[in-house]
Amino acid sequence: MAAQRAKTPRDSSARQRLTAADWADAALTAMGEGGLAAVAVEPLAARLGATKGSFYWHFSNRDALIEAALERWEEVDTEAVITEVAAEPDPGERLRRLLLMAANRSAADPRDVSLLASAAHPRVAAALARVTARRLGYVAALFTELGFPEDEARHRGLLAYTAFLGHTHLGHAVPQSLPDGAARDRYLDGVIETLVRP
Amino acid sequence: MAAQRAKTPRDSSARQRLTAADWADAALTAMGEGGLAAVAVEPLAARLGATKGSFYWHFSNRDALIEAALERWEEVDTEAVITEVAAEPDPGERLRRLLLMAANRSAADPRDVSLLASAAHPRVAAALARVTARRLGYVAALFTELGFPEDEARHRGLLAYTAFLGHTHLGHAVPQSLPDGAARDRYLDGVIETLVRP
DNA sequence: ACCTGAACACCGTTCAAGT
DNA sequence: ACCTGAACACCGTTCAAGT
DSSP: OOOOOSSSOOBTTBOOOOOHHHHHHHHHHHHHHHOGGGOOHHHHHHHHTOOHHHHHHHOSSHHHHHHHHHHHHHIIIIIHHHHHHHTOOOHHHHHHHHHHHHHHHHHHOOHHHHHHHTTTSHHHHHHHHHHHHHHHHHHHHHHHHTTOOHHHHHHHHHHHHHHHHHHHHHHHHOGGGSOOTHHHHHHHHHHHHHHHOO | OOOOOSSSOOOSSSOOOOOHHHHHHHHHHHHHHHOGGGOOHHHHHHHHTOOHHHHHHHOSSHHHHHHHHHHHHHIIIIIHHHHHHHTOOOHHHHHHHHHHHHHHHHHHOOHHHHHHHTTTSHHHHHHHHHHHHHHHHHHHHHHHHTTOOHHHHHHHHHHHHHHHHHHHHHHHHOGGGSOOTHHHHHHHHHHHHHHHOO
């Protein structure tokens, strides 16, 4: 999980100098583990085997580190998912796969959750606005492809996305409240049927 | 907005001693404004015109203050809403009112959002589990009253509640992504129709 | 160019002393 | 019984000095 440079593999016994990307990756990891509050310079420095002073060579302050981590997040948690799903030609099946990923990621990746809660932070708010527009646009386009008129497609896309978000949050905070195993598949099928019905 | 005691009205010029309830109310307010991180002893002390030392007379530590604030939250943000809606005899209309409150509170009250994101905190997790069970149980019972078999009622209740949660989150973090005014009413009607259709 | 180490401000916690 | 004020540890930030 530690941020490693590609060029020269580095182990804890003989470590090289750090790059800004090392700090940003470590920050994104920390954000997933403990939210924005866990993006703390001193603990990260300890984890990377450096001093706080080193950090301030690469970044002007903690806020700049958060910004860099957020840029990585936009790539990893939105574009990567959309790219992965884009190969599937049937829009109904694409929708199904998107929702399945939601259910699967809900337990694993708490970053969406912690970022939504940190919307008061200006940099977080800006990243959220971009990511939300991108996701809602993508899902609405799916419903358009399925044959719904534009207005209805946006509404259904919004319902699908809010349900996705809420599901992710519950999976992170209160996992026992979500159906499990076969019951989860039945639930998901029911949701998709409800969303796709004319 | 400041926590005031009922007995002796207190203004800033001649303030009395503080009670544990004063600190808990101030903590809940702060939580709404800036999340768990904003429940900070020193700033709260400043706001209440007392010293940090005073705080440690009423509470053993910051964690105990969080616990007290969470108890207030369970009352205010769950029981109060359920009580308010309970008067309405028609279950379909009760559902409608619940979702309307969701849409209205989404802009105003970010406490659900910040608490869901703080699920890593053990006390928060316990409060969330209780509140989630209570809310899901209530909504599922609504669908049972509407005539759905138990399994289907739970599924629809979960879809309704996750959509509610996601809607609240978006309303807080990216309000411009939600429909507004008349469009919001149309959206809400569509969602309810979708949820209630056999 | 990149990093260390010491310094200082801010908040959590403790505690002896005040009323 | 309730509170103050000083003390100390932890993390953000700065900066002079090292390699």
